[in-house]
Amino acid sequence: MNSLKVTVRQAKEEELPIVQDILMQTAGWLKSIGSKQWNGILEGKDHHDTPAAIRRGEVYLATVQGKPAGMFVLWDHQSEWDGELWGIDESQDYMYLHRVNIVREFAGQGVASKMLAASLEIAKDKGKKAVRLDCLASNDYLNKFYAGAGFAQVGVAKDHDAGEQTADFNLYEQAV
Template identity: 50%
Template sequence: MSIFISYYRRKEGKMNTQLKLNKASMKEYTLITDLLIESAKWLKAKGSKQWNGILEGKDNHDTKSAIERGDVFYFTKGDALAGMCILWNKQSSWDQELWGVDKSDHYFYLHRLAINRHYSGQGIAMEILTEVEKYSKSKGKKEIRLDCIADNKVLNALYQNAGFNFFKTIYQHDAGEQIADFNLYKLDC
């Protein structure tokens, strides 16, 4: 994972420890996909089937197109990549299945929150969610919506602690990688 640490060396030699939100461009595509792969490997090592498709070369979020649309964000802390997420301005077919069809642009749909494992346990996920909320407010969004596998207690607690409100559970939904229950959360902006 040294690429995640060395990618953003600053020439002036100053160390900025504040988390910074950056919109990804195609020059960050490899960095983003490497982080997604590392996250998928970590999930698999923990016994989760989440994101297994990434390890099989499947990209059901079409990361390349999402970057081109401006929907992918990465976060740096100091000189290093701290994490990333996808914020869809429009619903995907997955979002439509879970939330129902909504043609408006009132919401961001948060997907693929991934944390550089070097920052695990340091509160980076909470910082990223705070930055996502600020960004969403600046874009005039009413809500941020997300889904979370129901049996991941740590992730559900993270979203609740970040101020997301539980909306409902979708039971026995086919996610391709597994059939599972998904909790839906939303955060008013």
């Protein structure tokens, strides 16, 4: 299962169309299974300002034999969203992981685990204390996945308005 050689690196500006395609594929797949999560992406909304995030070096692309296999965004500061969920933290001790996406062709092959491990290494290299992330409390698969990857659930944001829906979000953290 984890035998694939996955390379994780910062996305380049010219790779914006690849990153956007991965986001669209994931949003479409989520919609096809009945989720409202990330529907905004399908409507052309980009709350993460992906082009600027790539320029700042916050978007990471995972590849397998040079082929795009996934992507994620890793911020060394809180977004407005993070501040709403976690409370304002000006310590600069944490990195915030968002938009973990797997190209469907590579789902279930260990790519996501390797991307999580890469995010922890990046945070460690930047002298951070931990990586934080959130996910829908109702998504059993993701909650089990993050817990199985060593992230500890440290809280719940109840009835949070995520734009596409109001839901509970579990808050996870892993020390580096």
